[in-house]
Amino acid sequence: MLSLAIDFGTSNCAAFLADGKGTIVPIPLEGEGLLLPSVIFSEGNEHDGVVTQQKNQGPILFGKAALQAYYQDPLSGTLIRSPKSFLGSTIDDRAQAYFQVAIENILRHIKTLAEAHPMSLSLKDSSGKGIESVILGRPVNFQGAAVHDGNSQAVSIMSNAAKAVGFTDIQFLMEPMAAALEFERTLTAESTVLIVDIGGGTTDCVVLQSSPERYGQFDRAGDVLAQSGDRVGGTDFDQSLAWHSLMPLLGRDEVLPTGMPIPNSMHMDAICTRDVPAQYRFSRSQRKIELLIKEVGDSELLERFLWVQENNLQHRLISSAENAKIELSSASDVVANLDFVEEGLAQAINRDDFEVANTYSTRKVLAVVQEALDQASKKPNLVFVTGGMGNSPMLRAHIANLIGDQAQVKAGDMLCSVGRGLGIYANQYSAMRLA
Ligand SMILES: Nc1ncnc2c1ncn2[C@@H]1O[C@H](COP(=O)(O)OP(=O)(O)OP(=O)(O)O)[C@@H](O)[C@H]1O
Ligand SMILES: [Mg+2]
Structure with a gap:
């Protein structure tokens, strides 16, 4: 029995096809690449970080196409970098429906590619049916708080999405397993x-x-x-590094004429890119930042922050922090490029910064x-x-x-071991069903 093993990750998706007899093959998901970035972008939506089915929104893009659409015009829609992070959190029915549709799009894309793979074509039965069996990975806990509700909500959104794209036999396996x-x-x-x-x-x-x-x-x-x-x-590390090393360039540490530090909640909202209420507040904070600039007096740093707010560039800040974090795995000092904020703007970051930011x-x-x-x-x-x-x-x-x-x-293999393991389990599952 053919089955598809999908590691639907917070940052990347990977998929392996299992023939039921012990063979597992990887499915390239973007060109030759095995990894599909877990990113979605709703065009035509207000860029307010709020996702609903009610708004007049365009198609939900995913993967590199989503990132490209955001980079080309950050104001043309809403970018969500890690949809999986939302599945277990407290989200209303409309947001649940939105994420289910987004996941359906991703699963349909993966299923279509897997069904076009030579292994599928050679094993396809005469009924012409597509792949019906899927093994999905899941974390031990989708989120820390309200653990049980969050877990069942997340599993149910993923199961419904899998059913909607035509899988009839849907199994979950813990990712570390x-x-x-x-x-x-x-x-x-x-x-x-x-x-x-x-x-x-x-x-x-x-x-x-x-x-x-x-x-x-x-x-x-x-x-x-x-x-x-x-x-x-990893996303927590990106956000903390952005807070520690990048936000000072955007006025995080400015002081008021009274000598008191400025309130830092808006800077905090900006980097919390997986927090729907925080993103909503940030999308509405232009006036507050302008007032803060007046209060502080001239502030080149806060002007930069205003630019980031007005242009919905907070996701690019997080990407810069992520790139710096990845480079720090092989270098002790790196430079984060912030050209998208201001030409020539950059920040040196070293491994001590990583340690301090991420305690x-x-x-x-x-x-x-x-x-x-x-x-x-x-x-x-x-x-x-x-x-x-x-x-x-x-x-x-x-x-x-x-x-x-x-x-x-x-x-x-740091990025594909879960996907491969799901493929191993898919073959064991087929063997068990035939026994
Ligand atoms: N060389 C590196 N050094 C440090 N971090 C890295 C490196 N390469 C990738 N990462 C980080 O690893 C994370 C992605 O890892 P992975 O693909 O295993 O996650 P995922 O499976 O999508 O997520 P999850 O299992 O939590 O749902 C990202 O935060 C990325 O920045
Ligand atoms: Mg993973």
């Missing part, structure tokens, strides 16, 4: 493995009793020794790891760090420090 299956594939001896998946939106851990013999068995409930997850990931997020990531260690009845002897943020040497050093010398810390 998928990464654990991919890692287990490489093992030659029995091990207790801690998986740490640090993605764009969540950090998820599992401790799995693993071995070449267990690999391939469908029911692994008895081997799962711990599972933990929280809503902390809180780092602590949250480590708390997820510690929770898994505490839950497990056995100490892991291997640790597999994956997910895009797992590339950060700073974060890896903190994890290695926490683990101590009790286990070896390994890395693999």
Whole structure:
């Protein structure tokens, strides 16, 4: 049985096709690239950060097309960089419907590409039916607060979207469990493995009793020794770095004539690009910024901030912080280019800035790891760090420090291990159904 494994990530989507007999192939989702950026852009919508089905909005674009539309004309619609982040949060029915349609568009695109893949064409049965079975990854917790409601709401939005595009058999697998299956594939001896998946939106851990013999068995409930997850990931690091290193260039630290610091809530709203009320407030804050400039007296820095507000450029600020963060994984000093704010504007950022800016997020990531260690009845002897943020040497050093010398810390394919693991599970699921 053909099935499609989809890692619908906060930052990137990846998909693998499984033939039901053990073969898994990746599906290129954008040109030759395996990753589709998880970004949506609603053209014709007011750029107020609020998404509803009621407004007179145009089509919902996704992936690079969404980013291009925003870069070309940031005022022509609403950009949402990590739709998955919203699924478990408190959103009304209209916003839920909006996200479901956006996810349907993405799933339909992936399904169409998978059905055109030579493996699908060669296995297609005479009925001409498309792929009906899908395995979707999900984080252990979509969001920290109101955990259970948020999780069931998110799973239900994703299931409804999958049904709407024609999947009839829809299964979910915890993302760290998928990464654990991919890692287990490489093992030659029995091990207790801690998986740490640090993605764009969540950090998820599992401790799995693993071995070449267990690999391939469908029911692994008895081997799962711990599972933990929280809503902390790469986007939190981007926002904190933007706050720490970029917002001072936009007047974050200006003072009033009284000597008091200016209120910083508008700067905070600007960087909270995954917070609908914050984005709504920011979209309405032009007048307040103008008044603040008057109050402070001339402020070149706050004029820049006004420019960002007027032109809906806050997502580009976050992208600059993200690029700097990624570059800091291989360089100790980088320069964030802010030409889109003002020609020649740039900020030097180093690894100390990363550490200082991200103390809180780092602590949250480590708390997820510690929770898994505490839950497990056995100490892991291997640790597999994956997910895009797992590339950060700073974060890896903190994890290695926490683990101590009790286990070896390994890395693999940081961006596709969850997708591949979902593909492994898809084949196991097919085999189980046929048995
Ligand atoms: N070399 C790097 N150094 C640091 N961070 C990186 C690097 N490469 C990618 N990232 C970050 O990794 C994150 C994306 O990782 P990944 O694709 O695993 O997330 P995701 O699967 O989409 O999200 P999630 O699993 O949370 O839903 C982004 O925040 C990105 O900036
Ligand atoms: Mg992920």
